[in-house]
Amino acid sequence: MNESFNRRSRVTQVHTVSMLVVMGVGITVLLSGYGKDDPKVRINSTRTLKRDPPLATGNKLPEFYLAEDKRKGSFGVFTVGMTKHVDFEIQNKGVIPLIIKKYRDSCNCLDFKFIPEEIPPGESGILRAIYKPTAPRKAGVFNLFFRTNDPKNEEVKLQISGSVVPPFELLPKERWDFGEIDYRDPKQRTTFCGYVISKFLPSFELNSMECSSKKISVTKTPIDAEMKKKYHAKSGYAIDVKLEEHLSVGVLYEGVTISLSTGDYLVGKLIKVRGLRLGPFMFQAIGDADWSPEENGLDLGSFSSRTGKTAKIAVIVKDLKDIDLKLTNITTDPKFLKIKLVKVKNFHSKTRQKFELIFEVPPNSPPMTRLGKEAGIIEVETNHPFADRIRFLINFVSY
Amino acid sequence: MVLPFIRRFEYEVSFILLCGCVAMMITGCGEKKNTASSESNSVSSKVEIVRELRPLFMDWKNPAVAILLSGELDGYLEPCGCSPEIQLGGLSHRADLVRMIQKDKNWPYTAFDLGNIVQRDRRQDKIKFRHILQAFSQLNYRSIALGTSEIRLGADLLLTLENLSPNNKDVKPNFIDANIEIYESTDFGPRRFQILEVNHIKIAVTAIVGEGLKIELFPEGANPAIKIQNPFVSLQKTVAEMKKHQPDLLVLLAHSSQEETRELTRKIADFDLVLSADGPEDGLPDPEKIGKTMIVNVGKKGKYVGVVGYFPDDNKNRLRFKLIDLDRRRFKDHPAMMKMMKDYQQ
Numbered sequence: 001m002n003e004s005f006n007r008r009s010r011v012t013q014v015h016t017v018s019m020l021v022v023m024g025v026g027i028t029v030l031l032s033g034y035g036k037d038d039p040k041v042r043i044n045s046t047r048t049l050k051r052d053p054p055l056a057t058g059n060k061l062p063e064f065y066l067a068e069d070k071r072k073g074s075f076g077v078f079t080v081g082m083t084k085h086v087d088f089e090i091q092n093k094g095v096i097p098l099i100i101k102k103y104r105d106s107c108n109c110l111d112f113k114f115i116p117e118e119i120p121p122g123e124s125g126i127l128r129a130i131y132k133p134t135a136p137r138k139a140g141v142f143n144l145f146f147r148t149n150d151p152k153n154e155e156v157k158l159q160i161s162g163s164v165v166p167p168f169e170l171l172p173k174e175r176w177d178f179g180e181i182d183y184r185d186p187k188q189r190t191t192f193c194g195y196v197i198s199k200f201l202p203s204f205e206l207n208s209m210e211c212s213s214k215k216i217s218v219t220k221t222p223i224d225a226e227m228k229k230k231y232h233a234k235s236g237y238a239i240d241v242k243l244e245e246h247l248s249v250g251v252l253y254e255g256v257t258i259s260l261s262t263g264d265y266l267v268g269k270l271i272k273v274r275g276l277r278l279g280p281f282m283f284q285a286i287g288d289a290d291w292s293p294e295e296n297g298l299d300l301g302s303f304s305s306r307t308g309k310t311a312k313i314a315v316i317v318k319d320l321k322d323i324d325l326k327l328t329n330i331t332t333d334p335k336f337l338k339i340k341l342v343k344v345k346n347f348h349s350k351t352r353q354k355f356e357l358i359f360e361v362p363p364n365s366p367p368m369t370r371l372g373k374e375a376g377i378i379e380v381e382t383n384h385p386f387a388d389r390i391r392f393l394i395n396f397v398s399y
Numbered sequence: 400m401v402l403p404f405i406r407r408f409e410y411e412v413s414f415i416l417l418c419g420c421v422a423m424m425i426t427g428c429g430e431k432k433n434t435a436s437s438e439s440n441s442v443s444s445k446v447e448i449v450r451e452l453r454p455l456f457m458d459w460k461n462p463a464v465a466i467l468l469s470g471e472l473d474g475y476l477e478p479c480g481c482s483p484e485i486q487l488g489g490l491s492h493r494a495d496l497v498r499m500i501q502k503d504k505n506w507p508y509t510a511f512d513l514g515n516i517v518q519r520d521r522r523q524d525k526i527k528f529r530h531i532l533q534a535f536s537q538l539n540y541r542s543i544a545l546g547t548s549e550i551r552l553g554a555d556l557l558l559t560l561e562n563l564s565p566n567n568k569d570v571k572p573n574f575i576d577a578n579i580e581i582y583e584s585t586d587f588g589p590r591r592f593q594i595l596e597v598n599h600i601k602i603a604v605t606a607i608v609g610e611g612l613k614i615e616l617f618p619e620g621a622n623p624a625i626k627i628q629n630p631f632v633s634l635q636k637t638v639a640e641m642k643k644h645q646p647d648l649l650v651l652l653a654h655s656s657q658e659e660t661r662e663l664t665r666k667i668a669d670f671d672l673v674l675s676a677d678g679p680e681d682g683l684p685d686p687e688k689i690g691k692t693m694i695v696n697v698g699k700k701g702k703y704v705g706v707v708g709y710f711p712d713d714n715k716n717r718l719r720f721k722l723i724d725l726d727r728r729r730f731k732d733h734p735a736m737m738k739m740m741k742d743y744q745q
Binding site: 171178 | 519586614617619677680681
């Protein structure tokens, strides 16, 4: 009897495990969609779509009705974060319920509600398109396609126009680039003007402006009617950014954080500011030369010391007038580094001359690594009245 | 050996077999159910496919030249992902369209772009910019206008490009712009205009950046390395030079607001074709006509491109425009573009 009982207990355990395994396989296969139609459309495919909703058949049919001139709507002009909707009133002139489902639209930014979900025969319903944009969108038209179960109106196209403007815009849009700053020029400005505007809000507050350093200072002024018209704005402020006198030579990267508010919400924006105080030289990489304006440096990369490496940069020079630029005294570390200046003769400019600087690690120089703080250095003296000395950093690895 | 095993575990074996049959029935019924409903709606679905994806250029009989127009890609190498059902755009689909025009249709072909290839000027965008330029070269683009995004990339980067040099005739495509000057010198480029010949048709193409876009680039009082001159004054001089070459077609790539484009077109009525920026995201299927000039807009993010066919023998309809959605259902992925995207990602 015990033996019989043990056997039955074992049988039960095996049954349970087997059942679970097989059911697990069956459910997995079912959920994976094996055997179901591929929903993708291929123009040459012999596969067919699974239609939703399926078309009504037989003598009793629904009938979709919406006059042609009522198939267009408009969200109007509004701003990010707001929600707008457009309703289309649809009649069912048929004898069985009308079902409408969204098929596709030209963006993935609209929601739809069907009120009710099935329109009873002889009654009307609302197809509501809801738009809550998260990004600005230029004026345009949304094309919306719906499918119905009415065989005479399998697919219906509706159109909605609209435009989404950002609540606030900075002008310039990205970084405020002052360009070249030359204190020797008596016409050089030290104050530059940009704007923060709204094409949608009739008014807003510019609560605070905070500069990233003392190199710049800012003031604000509400824009007048002329400026509003020029920039198609309903409201805004002019922001003047003043540079500190005698900035050091090199690139200026600063920021101004501004805080804006309407009655509904508070927004922070960062204005990135850039300027460039040069001497009379502007260096430009030639070809694939890896030139860093911020460091005044060249990266020659890795190369065989047997073959050496050469790179060129162009030098655009101001304020030389009738004389050519010359390098009068060259010191290098390591000593084998070479630099050569060549004038570009057929260059035409009203105010500048162009040269090429050729940097070289000669073939068969000793292999070494000179990177970062240990970068090679080339110092040259020049005959330029406003820049008698230039220093270059040369990063390289020769093996 | 098998039979004793089965006899010993007959209950277990039979139960496993029963469960297996049930599982197969469930999946089999599902398949049959789908097939049945599909069949009842299959005819209408196939009609739908045909209606949505009609052959392109149905009424075009061998244009003397087909001009592909694009612009404001904003860095969208791949379809924009705006709609989950239909993915539009991508350089790969664009390349397939070019293949279709050149190989399937065997039409003489060229291509122009309006600029704004990328959106920002971060390091990543600069890398992407170079890759897209390579792609444009493979797609046989001839001219690209400098847009606001290109200007924001800065003179530092632009001057490293061979595509910008006015003296480099072998590199394609070339950047063109009639009213931009870098470091107050015309030697740096871009070219003011370009003359090209396709199937004995001489096309003169130029470009401008709108004056209204200055404030989007530089604050008032700035002294940038890249200066924007008055587009009307620059265009007048440039058009006079272009006309000396006696082109069959005069084309303008206007990187400006639609309002400014219309104003320029009214004042300088010589252009046959103008591609304008600042339109709706999905482009405009119907061109605008001002005098003899056809103004077209192809939208943003590369979802659409335009193709203009030139029919010199058709006096009523010399230029025809088609706005084409780069729909993945119609266009296949192109191996060269897939490789470019892979290289960029690496």
